[in-house]
Amino acid sequence: MxxxxxxxxxxxxxxxxxxxxxxxxxxxxxxxxxxxxxxxxxxxxxxxxxxxxxxxxxxxxxxxxxxxxxxxxxxxxxxxxxxxxxxxxxxxxxxxxxxxxxxxxxxxxxxxxxxxxxxxxxxxxxxxxxxxxxxxxxxxxxxxxxxxxxxxxxxxxQSSLKDSQLNTLKGQINPHFMFNSLNNIRGLMLEDVEKARDMITRLSELLRYSLSKSSDSTIKVKDELEMVHNYIELSYIQFEDRLTYIENLDQDLLNQEIPPMIIQMLIENAIKHGISQQKKGGVVQLDISEEDKNLCIKVANTGQIEKGKSSTKIGLKNISDRLQILYGNNASFNLNETEDQVIAHIKLPL
Structure with a gap:
């Protein structure tokens, strides 16, 4: 007052x-x-x-x-x-x-x-x-x-602290992503110029998206998927037929709001710590569905959970911390291993 x-x-x-x-x-x-x-x-x-x-x-x-x-x-x-x-x-x-x-x-x-x-x-x-x-x-x-x-x-x-925390967590995403992408470009420059040029185009689209959405606390699922598709295309250039990507999407959920780069981080984690570790490659599958009035995002990949890998823990902790800040106990994030698959499962309230 x-x-x-x-x-x-x-x-x-x-x-x-x-x-x-x-x-x-x-x-x-x-x-x-x-x-x-x-x-x-x-x-x-x-x-x-x-x-x-x-x-x-x-x-x-x-x-x-x-x-x-x-x-x-x-x-x-x-x-x-x-x-x-x-x-x-x-x-x-x-x-x-x-x-x-x-x-x-x-x-x-x-x-x-x-x-x-x-x-x-x-x-x-x-x-x-x-x-x-x-x-x-x-x-x-x-x-x-x-x-x-x-x-x-x-x-x-509390609001100020949350904004500060979210900005810090977002700041952890872009350098990590850029580092991986630039490494891929460097490796392709001497092998295939056209592929390298295509990768640069994809990377520029990703960076443009990242910069334009960096101040947003949430974005639409369909906008996030654009970024995911660009990332997958970049990964196809690197892994070729070693990577198989599958999507199962509930079209009614494409306009739902989610935290930016959540799905992209799960896909990146699945490829970097799952597919890249398999000699024959593997499958990454994204499922987005509704379950008990929750938006369910599930990313499954071939492989096993790498024990003691700090980089994996940092990325997943980033996701967990952001969900806690934005949703409190109303959201959940789980990472499980079943046979030869690792499944990351996020639930967000609708």
Whole structure:
């Protein structure tokens, strides 16, 4: 809540909070006017009740505002609050009674009788109750506002940290991908210029895509598949008939949003750590389907999980971390080995 909004809320509550009891007090005296008080005096006393209530409660508020930030602060500074409460209540009561005496003498041209002195004691006690209720109400509102402010600041901090983490994780993707692609180009330059030229074209498309989507937290499945197809074409040039790529896609899911480069990283991992390790090559299969209101992405490749390979763990941890940041516990990522196949399985909420 902005400072101007807080000020507006405070003064609105002050005017309404003191205006209502002041009017009720004046109207009650007017109806039960056994002391034959004039309307002029009743109006003056009502205004004094209101003005002094606003004045002394504002001073009380300005004092405790300097150290009251939360319930924990209230516990630590309870002595200060109690002293401020009694000081404010006494000051309010004394000033109201004193000025009422003066107003009564001026309006009625006589002093207060014994009955009015008894009423003075009652007024004194009532004012202590009024200030007590005001203090409890203000401290409650203040605590709620501060708690909400801290909650908003915490959420902003968490959002900022998540954005920072995602940018860091995205930054891990592009250098790794570029390194592999440039190595492939270097190897082909002396063997087949046309293939190298084709690879450069594919690489430029991939880099253009990567740069244009680097600021996006999610992209459509069909856009991600464009990148995957370019990567596969680059891989075909390197592996030739050692690589077989199969797709099984639910066409209704192509417009669904997913984190960028998630599928590409799975395909890259399957080729680099699976197919490239097989003398006869193997198969990489991509399945995208819907299962229990989840978008399921499954990449299976020929091979086994390489034990102790840090590069594999870094890439897969990257995927796991990004899913955790974006979806929390609503998404899952599993890597399993069955016979001669490694299966990476991602589930995202639809």
């Amino acid at each position: 902005h400072k101007k909004s807080q000020q507006f809320l405070f003064w609105t509550l002050q005017i309404v909070g003191w205006g209502i009891p002041s009017l009720l007090n004046g109207y009650g005296k007017y109806l039960s006017n056994s002391d034959r008080l004039t309307k002029k005096y009743i109006i003056i006393e009502t205004l004094l009740f209101f003005i002094l209530g606003v004045f002394w409660s504002t001073i009380f508020r300005n004092y405790i505002k300097s150290f009251l930030q939360s319930l924990n602060t209230l516990k630590k500074e309870s002595r200060k609050v109690i002293i401020a409460y009694f000081t404010t209540s006494t000051s309010y009561a004394v000033s109201l009674i004193g000025l009422s005496y003066v107003a009564y003498n001026l309006v009625h041209q006589k002093g207060l009788d014994a009955k009015n002195h008894i009423m003075t004691v009652s007024t004194f006690l009532n004012i202590f109750l009024f200030i007590l209720f005001w203090a409890l109400f203000y401290i409650s509102i203040k605590t709620i506002v501060n708690s909400e402010k801290r909650r908003v600041e915490y959420l902003k901090l």
